[in-house]
Amino acid sequence: MDRQPLLSVRDLEIRFRMRHGDLTAVNRVSFDLARGDRLGIVGESGAGKSVTGFGILNLVSKPGYIAGGRLLFEGRELTALPEEDLRQIRGNRISMIFQDPMMTLNPVLTIGTQMVETILAHRAISRAEATAIALDRIRKVAIPSPQKRLQQYPHEFSGGMRQRIVIAIALLNSPALIIADEPTTALDVTIQADILELLLGLCQSEKMGLILITHDLAVVSQVAERIAVMYAGTIVEIGPTAQVAGNPQHPYTRGLLGALPQRVPRGGRLNQIPGMMPTLTRVPEGCPFSNRCTLCEEVCRRRVPPLEPKAAGCLAACHLLD
Amino acid sequence: MQGWRGFRKSYFVYSFLRDPMAMGSFLCLAILVMVSFGAPLIAPHDPYDSSTIDIMDSEMPPLWLDQSDARFLLGTDSQGRDMLSTMLYGMRVSILIGLGAVALQAFMGIFVGLVAGYRGGRFDAFLMRLADVQLSFSTYMVAIFFGALFQAAFGMGRYEQLAVPLLVIIIGFAEWPQYARTVRASVLAEKKKEYVEAARVIGLSPGRIMWRHILPNTLTPVLVISTVQVANAIMSEAALSFIGLGMPVTRPSLGSLIKAGFDYIFSGSWWITLFPGVALVVLILSINLLGDWLRDFLNPKLYKA
Numbered sequence: 001m002d003r004q005p006l007l008s009v010r011d012l013e014i015r016f017r018m019r020h021g022d023l024t025a026v027n028r029v030s031f032d033l034a035r036g037d038r039l040g041i042v043g044e045s046g047a048g049k050s051v052t053g054f055g056i057l058n059l060v061s062k063p064g065y066i067a068g069g070r071l072l073f074e075g076r077e078l079t080a081l082p083e084e085d086l087r088q089i090r091g092n093r094i095s096m097i098f099q100d101p102m103m104t105l106n107p108v109l110t111i112g113t114q115m116v117e118t119i120l121a122h123r124a125i126s127r128a129e130a131t132a133i134a135l136d137r138i139r140k141v142a143i144p145s146p147q148k149r150l151q152q153y154p155h156e157f158s159g160g161m162r163q164r165i166v167i168a169i170a171l172l173n174s175p176a177l178i179i180a181d182e183p184t185t186a187l188d189v190t191i192q193a194d195i196l197e198l199l200l201g202l203c204q205s206e207k208m209g210l211i212l213i214t215h216d217l218a219v220v221s222q223v224a225e226r227i228a229v230m231y232a233g234t235i236v237e238i239g240p241t242a243q244v245a246g247n248p249q250h251p252y253t254r255g256l257l258g259a260l261p262q263r264v265p266r267g268g269r270l271n272q273i274p275g276m277m278p279t280l281t282r283v284p285e286g287c288p289f290s291n292r293c294t295l296c297e298e299v300c301r302r303r304v305p306p307l308e309p310k311a312a313g314c315l316a317a318c319h320l321l322d
Numbered sequence: 323m324q325g326w327r328g329f330r331k332s333y334f335v336y337s338f339l340r341d342p343m344a345m346g347s348f349l350c351l352a353i354l355v356m357v358s359f360g361a362p363l364i365a366p367h368d369p370y371d372s373s374t375i376d377i378m379d380s381e382m383p384p385l386w387l388d389q390s391d392a393r394f395l396l397g398t399d400s401q402g403r404d405m406l407s408t409m410l411y412g413m414r415v416s417i418l419i420g421l422g423a424v425a426l427q428a429f430m431g432i433f434v435g436l437v438a439g440y441r442g443g444r445f446d447a448f449l450m451r452l453a454d455v456q457l458s459f460s461t462y463m464v465a466i467f468f469g470a471l472f473q474a475a476f477g478m479g480r481y482e483q484l485a486v487p488l489l490v491i492i493i494g495f496a497e498w499p500q501y502a503r504t505v506r507a508s509v510l511a512e513k514k515k516e517y518v519e520a521a522r523v524i525g526l527s528p529g530r531i532m533w534r535h536i537l538p539n540t541l542t543p544v545l546v547i548s549t550v551q552v553a554n555a556i557m558s559e560a561a562l563s564f565i566g567l568g569m570p571v572t573r574p575s576l577g578s579l580i581k582a583g584f585d586y587i588f589s590g591s592w593w594i595t596l597f598p599g600v601a602l603v604v605l606i607l608s609i610n611l612l613g614d615w616l617r618d619f620l621n622p623k624l625y626k627a
Binding site for chain 1: 515534535
């Protein structure tokens, strides 16, 4: 019945105002996210993944700004909303989880204080009711003895526990969408799996949408239903997880998957994509990947390839695919 | 109860008890504060009650010298007031002014520093230039100017009644940029941290982020300069009183006692100026030593092995 997507990003463009002119960090990014859908955004450092995440909250920090495009969330245009209304959406309808749980909790306030405060910022309920909700969420993220934990400070928790707390805080107001910006990068591998499982389970049971930003393909294929691959500020390929991970179309995605150590025989030399991602000041004309692409042709250097449906069933931005 | 037990076991108390300098100065300060605030209870005389003062008792030496009077342990001043009692009351005035002035400085400075640091941009530039201008006037110059202005405006009689709040305002106003700069510097460092970003993502209002999330994280340096500032404020008050722009002789502070005694030092009545002077030095010294210890304690880079 609900045909309208939860979030619809159209031609989002985020620029940074620099001394020598504007840099385009996110260049005409478009995607849709249905209610309860899980999208993974992958790419190298500096590809514009995190900035896109902040852009969705309309919280790009200075000197960055949203230069164009539309952000339709639950039928409301986020780029045009006044600050006060945006604040009511942040932490309430859309939550965000950051990379480093050591840094995202305020060291001088107890967990309970921070959780209750998050609830009271958005709902007119009593402190006792808010505490009850906080307790419930802490139970949901499987932290033992929640009552006691609420009165503790962040330094009394281990890294994995803190990330659980951060997830609990994100869940407080039952958001429709969670943006997780590299939620497992700062954790060790065994805990990564726990946290991902937790996040996945919660998204399914609470029917929340998830945008998972990461550079780890294994993480993304474990959790997301669809994958968007970003390169130098643009989406180069987007499609269902099985499609993108199993049968990549764009040369960059192919290179990325080919570079996984599992794909190389033991003792063999790892594949890599030659060169480095261009800095934003030096994105080549035409296709941004043209200077590293082994298949590059004349047309690639001249025209920017549009993101369009390809025969394989995904969307990709490449002239050479049909 | 649990909080108290936690406090007793904390590293703060542990390292305090290990430092004889900190213990000594704290003890000194605690005694001085207690006797001065308990002055109405323990002082043998009431220096504010002129009916008990006899001019015939003036300039009596301390007990252990010739011509002393058993009633006056540390002698009397030029008006026949008991030195010990007057000093206790005077110290109370000094400490009150010191604390009051610092409270005012801290309030103004924290407010300005927090808002300037968090907002940034032109607003920050404007407030900080204002602080620079304020700092480029010497504290004493500002205090002397306004002190003289108030005395002229209110007349001596009214001034004597209003002296304490006026001195608090003058000294408080002259030193607020110290706090503003300190707080702003730490706010600039704190506001780049991720928990502030997280607070914004949660949708908290800027006011809440500033006061509830950033401010508590900047309080360490504020605590440290507060001790130094209390000592400074007490000294400023003493200096102003010494040049006759502070507390009137009828309600003396330590500074005005030193000044009152200074006129008699050449006639041999050294005790009127010496005892309040010693009290002042001990008071300032113990505050400063305690402040030093606090600074070392709160600075993790200075942990001794």
